[in-house]
Amino acid sequence: MHEDVYVRRDETAIRQSRKVAAAGLQAALEAAQDTVLLRFLPEADAEPHVNDGSADTPVGACLNVNANPFTGSQCRDSFLLCLGCPNAVATARHLPRLMALHAALSELASALPVDVWQARWQEHFLRLSSLLELHTTEPERAAALRDATVEEKDNIDRLLRGELA
Numbered sequence: 001m002h003e004d005v006y007v008r009r010d011e012t013a014i015r016q017s018r019k020v021a022a023a024g025l026q027a028a029l030e031a032a033q034d035t036v037l038l039r040f041l042p043e044a045d046a047e048p049h050v051n052d053g054s055a056d057t058p059v060g061a062c063l064n065v066n067a068n069p070f071t072g073s074q075c076r077d078s079f080l081l082c083l084g085c086p087n088a089v090a091t092a093r094h095l096p097r098l099m100a101l102h103a104a105l106s107e108l109a110s111a112l113p114v115d116v117w118q119a120r121w122q123e124h125f126l127r128l129s130s131l132l133e134l135h136t137t138e139p140e141r142a143a144a145l146r147d148a149t150v151e152e153k154d155n156i157d158r159l160l161r162g163e164l165a
Contacts, residue, residue: 038088038127040135046091053093057082058155058164059101060090079159083127090131092140096148099141100156102128108160 038060043051047063055061059082068075069086082088090098105125109117132141158164 037086038083038090038131039086040090040131043091043093046089050089050091051093056094057088058097058159059083060088060094060098063087063089079164080124083124083131095136095140095144097152097156098128098132099145100148100153101159102132102141103145104153104156104160 041050046061047055049055050061050063053061055063055065058079062075062082062085064087065075067073067087068077070077075085075087077085102125105121105128108121109125112121136144155164
């Protein structure tokens with residue numbers, strides 16, 4: 001009652017809560033930037049099997065699916081964990097699917113309770129946001145989202161539903 005009647009209507013409390021929330025989001029973004037291991041490469045610098053699509057995953061491409069850098073064995077992790085894997089790479093060719101993933105995670109954020117979204121999706125969203133902000137421009141991101149194919153969007157939906165684990 002106290003919070004609903006007094007605190008939520010107090011302009012000082014509202015301003016302070018915005019500052020605290022912004023600081024928390026900034027700290028989370030900085031932590032995500034430290035843990036984004038998927039590399040974004042110019043296509044000219046990518047290995048042939050990355051450019052020809054034979055190494056593709058729903059998120060980007062994998063340099064060695066048979067050697068998970070964390071376990072040493074064949075990778076069986078969620079494709080969302082590619083965002084934090086040193087074996088993962090992406091090129092401009094992968095940008096539409098990355099943007100489709102970003103859009104889908106944003107939609108989940110608006111549809112789920114905050115605590116549920118934060119626990120399940122926030123780390124992936126922040127890693128992906130960091131990758132996109134560091135390596136692409138807003139016009140590139142907008143064009144890539146428009147260029148995402150139905151198949152790429154479907155794969156992202158299946159990924160988020162857990163069907164591609």
